[in-house]
Amino acid sequence: MNTTYETDNHTKQQSQSTSLFGKRIAWRLGGAIVVLWAVATIIFFAVLLMPGDPVLALLGGGSGNVSAEVVAEVSKEYGLNEPIFTQYFIYLGNVLSGNLGTSYSQHLPVTQVLDEHIGPSLQLALCSLLLAWLIVLAMTIFTSHRRSWRGRVGSVIETLAAAVPHFWIGLILLSVFAFGLRLFPPAGSNGWNTLVLPSIALALPLAGFIGQVTRESLDFTLDQPFILTAKTRGLSDVGVRVKHALRHAVLPGISLSGWAIGALISGSVVIEVIFSRKGLGRQLYQAVLSQDMPLTIGISLVVAAGYVLANLFVDVLYQLIDPRQERVQ
Amino acid sequence: MNSLNQTIAASKASFFWQWKDINFGTIIALVFLVSLICAAVVPHWFTNFDPLAIVPRSAFESPSLAHWFGTDQSGRDIYSRVVYGTRQSLLIGISSTGIALSIAVVLGLLGGLGGATTDRAVNWILEVLFAFPSLVLALLFIAIFGSGIGPLIVATGLGAAPGYARMVRGQVIAVRNSGYIESARALGHSPLRVIFRQLLPNAMRPLVVMLTMGIGQTIVWASALSFLGLGNKPPAPEWGTMLSLGRDFVANAWWLTFFPGLFIVLTTLSTTIVGRYVQQRLEGRLP
Numbered sequence: 045m046n047t048t049y050e051t052d053n054h055t056k057q058q059s060q061s062t063s064l065f066g067k068r069i070a071w072r073l074g075g076a077i078v079v080l081w082a083v084a085t086i087i088f089f090a091v092l093l094m095p096g097d098p099v100l101a102l103l104g105g106g107s108g109n110v111s112a113e114v115v116a117e118v119s120k121e122y123g124l125n126e127p128i129f130t131q132y133f134i135y136l137g138n139v140l141s142g143n144l145g146t147s148y149s150q151h152l153p154v155t156q157v158l159d160e161h162i163g164p165s166l167q168l169a170l171c172s173l174l175l176a177w178l179i180v181l182a183m184t185i186f187t188s189h190r191r192s193w194r195g196r197v198g199s200v201i202e203t204l205a206a207a208v209p210h211f212w213i214g215l216i217l218l219s220v221f222a223f224g225l226r227l228f229p230p231a232g233s234n235g236w237n238t239l240v241l242p243s244i245a246l247a248l249p250l251a252g253f254i255g256q257v258t259r260e261s262l263d264f265t266l267d268q269p270f271i272l273t274a275k276t277r278g279l280s281d282v283g284v285r286v287k288h289a290l291r292h293a294v295l296p297g298i299s300l301s302g303w304a305i306g307a308l309i310s311g312s313v314v315i316e317v318i319f320s321r322k323g324l325g326r327q328l329y330q331a332v333l334s335q336d337m338p339l340t341i342g343i344s345l346v347v348a349a350g351y352v353l354a355n356l357f358v359d360v361l362y363q364l365i366d367p368r369q370e371r372v373q
Numbered sequence: 374m375n376s377l378n379q380t381i382a383a384s385k386a387s388f389f390w391q392w393k394d395i396n397f398g399t400i401i402a403l404v405f406l407v408s409l410i411c412a413a414v415v416p417h418w419f420t421n422f423d424p425l426a427i428v429p430r431s432a433f434e435s436p437s438l439a440h441w442f443g444t445d446q447s448g449r450d451i452y453s454r455v456v457y458g459t460r461q462s463l464l465i466g467i468s469s470t471g472i473a474l475s476i477a478v479v480l481g482l483l484g485g486l487g488g489a490t491t492d493r494a495v496n497w498i499l500e501v502l503f504a505f506p507s508l509v510l511a512l513l514f515i516a517i518f519g520s521g522i523g524p525l526i527v528a529t530g531l532g533a534a535p536g537y538a539r540m541v542r543g544q545v546i547a548v549r550n551s552g553y554i555e556s557a558r559a560l561g562h563s564p565l566r567v568i569f570r571q572l573l574p575n576a577m578r579p580l581v582v583m584l585t586m587g588i589g590q591t592i593v594w595a596s597a598l599s600f601l602g603l604g605n606k607p608p609a610p611e612w613g614t615m616l617s618l619g620r621d622f623v624a625n626a627w628w629l630t631f632f633p634g635l636f637i638v639l640t641t642l643s644t645t646i647v648g649r650y651v652q653q654r655l656e657g658r659l660p
Contacts, residue, residue, distance in 0.1 A: 075500075082501045090517050207641040209593045211600055211616065212634035215623055223624040230624075310508030314597050318620065328509065329601055332516040340516045348504040 069360060076352045081136075083348045087341050088135050092128070139345065145338035149331065154342035157327060162346070164233045165323035168316070169308050171239055172246035176304070179251040180258050180297065185285050188262040199259060205252030211314045214245035218318065231320035242319045246311050250304050254297045262293035291365060298362050302355040309347055399650045402643035409640065413460040422453035424610045433626050443628035445618065451628060455636055458610040462640075465526055465604075465611075466592035470584060472530030473537050473591070480534075481541025481576075482568065485549060495542065499535050507532030507594060515603050525604040529595045533587065540583060544576035551575070578655060585648035589641035596637055612637050 119125055126134070138144070144154035187198035221241060222230035232238045265271065266289055274288045275281075313325035320326075324343050331339035412419050428448035436443045442451035484495035505513065511528035518524050548554065549572065557567045596613030598604055605614045612633040619629030 079500050079504050082497070083504050086501060087513070090513075093517070203645060204642065207589065207645055208638050209597065209634065209641075211597055212630070212637065215616065215620060215630045215634065216627075219623045219627045219630070306506035309506040310594075310597075313508055313512070314600060317601065328512055332512050332603075335516065337516070340513065344505070344509060344513050347506065347509050351506055352504050 065363065069356075072356055072359065076356055079352055080345075080349055084136065084139055084345060085132075087344060088132055091337060091341070144342035144345070147331070147336055147339040147342075149334040149336040149339065154338050157339060158324070158342060158346055161322050161324050161327050164321060165312060165316075165325060167239060168242055168246070168312055168321065168323060169305070171243040172250065172308055172312075173301070173304065175243050175247035176250040176254060177297075179247065180255045181290075183251070183255055184258045184262050184293070185282065185290070188259050188285075189266070195259075195263075199256070202252045202255040202259065205248050206256060207252070208249055210245050210249050210311045211318060213248055214242065214315050214318045217241045217245055233322040238319070238321070242312075242315045242321060245315055245318075246308060249311075250307060253307075254300055254304060257300055258293055258297040261296045262289060265289045265292045268292075295362065295366055298358060298365065301361075302358040305354045305358070306351055309351060395650065399646055402646035405639060405643045406647060409459055409463065409643075412456050413463045416453075416457045416460065419456045420450070420453040422450035424449060424454040424457040425608060426450075433622070435626075436628055442632040443626070445615075445626075445629050446622060451615075451632055454610040454615060455612070455632055458612050458615060458633065459636075461605065461609070461611040462592055462596065462613070462637075465522070465529070465595045465599075466588045466640075469526045469529035469533065469591045469595055470588050472527060473533040473587070474584065476530065476534040477537035477541045478573070480538040481545055482573075484538075484542040485545025485576075486568075492542075495538075499538055499542075502535040505532075508597065511594070511598060512603075515598075520603040522604055525595060525598050529591055529598065532594060533591055537580070537583065537587070540580060541576065544579060545572065548572060548576045581655065582648050582652040585651055586645050589644035592637060592640055 142155060144158075146152065147154050147157055150157060183198050183202070187194040189195045218230055218241065221227045228237050228241050262285070266285070271284060271289055274284045279287070309325070312323060313329055315321070316323040316326035317329055324347060328340065328343045328347070330336075331343060416424075426449060428444070431440075431444050431448040432446055434440055434444040434448075440450050440452065442455060444450055445454070480495050480499065484492045484499075487495070502510065511525075511532040514528040514531055515524050518527075553575075554567060554571055557571045558564075562570070592612075595604070596611075596616065599611055599613030600617045600620075602614075602617055605611045607614060607618055615633040616630050619626070619633070622629050
């Protein structure tokens, strides 16, 4: 009798929490859309503030030879003869319908450039994030313990890794493994072996940062009473760490992953340049150098959208790992 | 009263002069940072070479006793270039951290003290700034306002500002209802005086650590930007620019990129270690 009641209550609570979960995601998604709208707006007005003629700016900062017809065409496309607010709505309409203009430096629609380069960028980012987490888990599970030399060595390695800039690791890997030992190709983006060195360069500093936090939290978790309980049940040390402590210990690292994705995107700009990889980062860099405003704006918008969505995903993941968050709300 | 003053003076003195719990690593980090600052102020004390002198005959010499870090493609001494580059790199790191902090304090104070609507607005601005990864924000800024050393500093500061702003806001909210703030207001001090004499010093205390560690990270991001060729013009000695120049010769002259990078690493590492020591002292927490 009593048991049925409890089960009943439990299911009810569960369904309630699922709906709460959905509601929260919907809220966050709405918030993300508003943020993206603001991002697009800010970029629009920032470009308006640019010194010089906006038509020439859109076409390459006045450095290119632009014919009168092209100027007229661009003015019409962006409605640059209209009042600012009309221009703004034309721009928003263009962005919403996926028309991001034509890249001045590559003479291609911006969407086509994005389409071509988004794949390699995602590959690199996912590979590095995965590698960073593998390093973190391996390091912390096997070396984390206060008052032991292994823990201290692990902690020193993490501090060191966090202090090393990715582009320097990239250059060193390049000179040792690509030019010295000739194990990996120094440039290019086809095949898995071009992915190895860039991923390591991006993953090491990231692993350093996430590792420091995860180690601290694993050390803390291992002092908790439930760990002692698990040990008295006869589980092995590593078993206790993997099965009981890890789920608690990864939480701060997971919430840091949102920030880590941002660092990855920033880092991939430099790494893609060093390894001459295809990707959004290098495109953004070249667009900035050649003052190709449509491409710069297009890539910034897409990157911002990706980053906001990734952060949303990290939030959801956090809640899946730690459902306790829910009940507090 | 007199004894109270003495106690306060003694506790201040003990904070600054009693190097309790300092370990070997922290001492090395401090020594390194102090010599960096010396190198930034008086670089000619550390080297006899002119960082800009071109000696074509001795191009691409590997590290030796004469040229500790080797020479570059024009025969310039890398060691002296690293030493002379300290000034630029530190200046960039410190001033971008300063800019980031100023933006953060303004936004944080507005958010923490300005009432519900302002707070929501500030939160929203931060949310929007957070939508950009820091280097992308910096690149966007450079695309709009042009490249060069000034825009580079502002761009790096802007990229780091949202993170600090969120922390300042949190701190201000945590401190604003404290008893001492209330007492200061009850004593009739003007709001500005309360903000600058009571609120900010207390709110900023935990941020000292973040700032110490932040300078290292800003140096990394600023050198990433100058590595991409968006800061100083090439012959000028600056660590990021040197890395970018050496990149073309990484296949056969590793020392061109190794040493400037090593100094970035050592600087970041030292600021982290010193930051942790300060954290320990401030929070009274042992590692």
